[in-house]
Amino acid sequence: MYVTATLPLMQTRSIPPLRPRIARQRTLTIKPGKHLFLEGDAADKIYEVATGVLRLTRIMEDGRRQVIAFGYPGDTVGFPSDGRYHTDCDALVPSTLIVHRRADLETAKGDAALHQRLLRAALREISGMQDHFMMLGRKSSVEKLASFLLVLTDRVGAPLGDFDQVNLPMTRGDIADFLGLTTETVSRTFTQLRKSQIIAIDHINTVVILKPTALRSIAEGAD
Amino acid sequence: MYVTATLPLMQTRSIPPLRPRIARQRTLTIKPGKHLFLEGDAADKIYEVATGVLRLTRIMEDGRRQVIAFGYPGDTVGFPSDGRYHTDCDALVPSTLIVHRRADLETAKGDAALHQRLLRAALREISGMQDHFMMLGRKSSVEKLASFLLVLTDRVGAPLGDFDQVNLPMTRGDIADFLGLTTETVSRTFTQLRKSQIIAIDHINTVVILKPTALRSIAEGAD
DNA sequence: CGACGCGTTGATATGGCTCAAGAGTGGTGG
DNA sequence: CCACCACTCTTGAGCCATATCAACGCGTCG
Numbered sequence: 155m156y157v158t159a160t161l162p163l164m165q166t167r168s169i170p171p172l173r174p175r176i177a178r179q180r181t182l183t184i185k186p187g188k189h190l191f192l193e194g195d196a197a198d199k200i201y202e203v204a205t206g207v208l209r210l211t212r213i214m215e216d217g218r219r220q221v222i223a224f225g226y227p228g229d230t231v232g233f234p235s236d237g238r239y240h241t242d243c244d245a246l247v248p249s250t251l252i253v254h255r256r257a258d259l260e261t262a263k264g265d266a267a268l269h270q271r272l273l274r275a276a277l278r279e280i281s282g283m284q285d286h287f288m289m290l291g292r293k294s295s296v297e298k299l300a301s302f303l304l305v306l307t308d309r310v311g312a313p314l315g316d317f318d319q320v321n322l323p324m325t326r327g328d329i330a331d332f333l334g335l336t337t338e339t340v341s342r343t344f345t346q347l348r349k350s351q352i353i354a355i356d357h358i359n360t361v362v363i364l365k366p367t368a369l370r371s372i373a374e375g376a377d
Numbered sequence: 378m379y380v381t382a383t384l385p386l387m388q389t390r391s392i393p394p395l396r397p398r399i400a401r402q403r404t405l406t407i408k409p410g411k412h413l414f415l416e417g418d419a420a421d422k423i424y425e426v427a428t429g430v431l432r433l434t435r436i437m438e439d440g441r442r443q444v445i446a447f448g449y450p451g452d453t454v455g456f457p458s459d460g461r462y463h464t465d466c467d468a469l470v471p472s473t474l475i476v477h478r479r480a481d482l483e484t485a486k487g488d489a490a491l492h493q494r495l496l497r498a499a500l501r502e503i504s505g506m507q508d509h510f511m512m513l514g515r516k517s518s519v520e521k522l523a524s525f526l527l528v529l530t531d532r533v534g535a536p537l538g539d540f541d542q543v544n545l546p547m548t549r550g551d552i553a554d555f556l557g558l559t560t561e562t563v564s565r566t567f568t569q570l571r572k573s574q575i576i577a578i579d580h581i582n583t584v585v586i587l588k589p590t591a592l593r594s595i596a597e598g599a600d
Numbered sequence: 601c602g603a604c605g606c607g608t609t610g611a612t613a614t615g616g617c618t619c620a621a622g623a624g625t626g627g628t629g630g
Numbered sequence: 631c632c633a634c635c636a637c638t639c640t641t642g643a644g645c646c647a648t649a650t651c652a653a654c655g656c657g658t659c660g
Contacts, residue, residue, distance in 0.1 A: 212507060212508075212510065212511050214511065214515065214597070214598055215597060215598065216598050218511075218515045218516075218598070219515070220510050220511045220514045220515050222507050222510055233500055233503050233504075234500060235500045235501050235503065235504035236501075236504075240503075240504040240507050240508075241507060259496075260493070260496065261485070261493070262484070262485030262489075262492070266485075269485070270483070270484070273482075273483065273496065273499075276496075276499050276500065276503065277456055277457060277458045277499065278458050278459075279503060280456050280458065280463075280499065280502060280503060280506070281456075281458035281459075281463040283503070283506045283507075283510075284435060284445050284463050284464060284506075285435075286510065287435065287443050287445055287506075287509065287510075287513065288435050288437065288441075288443045290510065290513040290514045290557065291443045291513045291554075291556075291557030292437065292441045292442070292443050292554075292557065293441075294647080294648095295647080295648070325605095325606070325607090326606075326607065326608095327606085327607095331514075333514075334513065334514030334515065335648075335649090336648075336649060336650080337606085337607080337608095338607095338608085338609085338648090338649075338650080338651095339647090339648060339649075340607095341607060341608055341609080342608080342609080342648095344607095344608095345608075345609085358606085358607070358657095374437070374438060375437055375438065375439050375441070517615080517616095518615080518616070548637095548638065548639090549638075549639065549640095550638080550639095558616075558617090559616075559617060559618085560638085560639075560640095561616085561617075561618085561639090561640080561641085562615090562616055562617075563639095564638095564639060564640055564641080565616090565640080565641080567639095567640090568640075568641085580625095581624085581625080581638080581639070
């Protein structure tokens with residue numbers, strides 16, 4: 155069997171945000187709480203996150219919500235199907251985005267390199283989602299939260315003394331809806347990891363990874 | 378809110394299998410139980426299902442399994458990321474596949490129409506997976522099974538008298554691993570739907586949809 | 601200062617899991 | 631053609647992880 159680190163976020167590995175070279179780039183700023191697009195909107199644009207964090211969600215008629223992904227710098231969001239977006243998308247923190255036309259993804263007629271780039275982002279998204287499946291369908295609450303923290307730390311963690319630290323711009327409810335749990339369970343699971351000295355919690359949204367190895371073995375399903 | 382039929386399978390809508398026009402197509406036959414590729418294999422080829430049914434799976438070190446998707450005619454499987462496959466893939470029934478080169482997806486240099494076609498398949502896969510997320514994370518067992526049966530019926534159901542009938546080439550275990558349940562729960566849920574006269578079960582793997590409306594309202598979360 | 605949103609914690613309920621037994625079902629070889 | 635075996639499916643009983651319901655603290659913002 156091929157062993158994979160299980161990665162709940164959209165993408166397996168981050169790619170540095172596109173830096174303008176020759177052509178001027180269309181960019182866009184979006185504030186927390188503001189929607190970039192809604193499910194069902196005609197999808198003309200594709201967005202590449204430059205700074206900030208986005209949230210992609212799906213909502214059922216009765217209000218049940220699933221967070222499909224968090225969009226971090228380097229991530230691309232807004233892949234259309236049948237010309238429409240299939241999730242809602244809003245910002246968790248002030249964010250800046252690079253705007254691409256749908257045509258840049260769909261045809262190689264224009265900027266071939268950009269086309270390639272967007273295509274590759276789409277493929278990365280597919281493989282990232284496959285990890286998320288395993289997590290949603292087959293993992294316990296601790297395993298889910300451990301996996302989540304690990305991926306986030308890998309992608310956007312910052313060293314703090316001997317440890318890695320990670321900031322969580324999303325609420326416990328967002329994490330719950332990403333992992334298929336309730337806020338209460340997420341909160342309890344944080345407490346559990348904190349009490350077993352595997353993580354430390356600074357200000358509600360700042361987690362320090364004290365025992366990365368322990369966290370990793372929890373995520374992979376070691377008892 | 379934009380209301381979506383929730384669709385657990387890979388793709389929202391089937392597309393007719395590619396029919397050879399000028400160039401000869403490379404095709405391939407695969408028997409039940411045989412693997413088309415494994416997670417981690419170098420991904421040189423992309424496959425379009427012409428006939429049969431494939432199964433895409435992910436397995437954890439301790440044996441927990443997640444069925445990522447079932448590949449029906451018109452579906453495309455084997456999207457690579459970083460040049461590798463990220464799931465295992467085998468056949469549930471004898472299947473024939475149209476083989477494409479990875480380059481056909483990745484560059485528009487060769488057959489532009491084919492490139493487009495594969496790209497669109499990738500985008501459809503992304504949106505299909507988003508539906509699957511909602512199902513895995515937020516639905517009850519009946520809702521899951523109802524959604525599953527509906528999508529399958531839409532895609533590969535056949536009329537039988539006044540009703541639609543659908544064949545299930547996969548085991549209860551496969552369905553369980555697709556829906557994030559156990560075999561026992563899947564079996565019980567089938568029984569429950571059968572006893573409430575919403576479906577009828579012919580030969581273990583043949584389901585007749587007696588009350589599609591009821592099934593639909595269960596899938597969407599009506600109590 | 602009050603209100604509201606968010607997070608934590610506790611008590612209890614319950615849906616789906618686990619363990620276990622039996623009933624089909626299909627394949628194989630005598 | 632039948633007997634046997636392996637495998638899948640079904641059903642039951644009990645349990646456990648997570649949901650639900652509820653209370654409360656804390657920080658933020660008007």
